[in-house]
Amino acid sequence: xxxxxxxxxxxxxxxxxxxxxxxxxxxxxxxxxxxxxxxxxxxxxxxxxxxxxxxxxxxxxxxxxxxxxxxxxxxxxxxxxxxxx
Numbered sequence: 001x002x003x004x005x006x007x008x009x010x011x012x013x014x015x016x017x018x019x020x021x022x023x024x025x026x027x028x029x030x031x032x033x034x035x036x037x038x039x040x041x042x043x044x045x046x047x048x049x050x051x052x053x054x055x056x057x058x059x060x061x062x063x064x065x066x067x068x069x070x071x072x073x074x075x076x077x078x079x080x081x082x083x084x085x
Contacts, residue, residue, distance in 0.1 A: 022069035
């Protein structure tokens with residue numbers, strides 16, 4: 001996570017239940033998320049149930065997963081003038 005906006009987005013996804021829905025929709029288990037993020041299963045459970053807010057490098061990895069699941073892997077390409085190609 002590079003910006004405060006990313007952190008705010010992550011907290012919103014967790015608080016609204018969208019993080020859990022996105023994980024389930026992607027077919028990932030909490031175990032797989034924990035292994036990918038380098039945390040324990042209990043930590044992922046706590047994230048999804050708002051008992052803990054992700055921090056540090058694990059937060060960045062978790063955000064990247066959620067961003068891909070929620071917003072899709074494809075980003076719009078723009079030229080130098082900011083118009084879509």
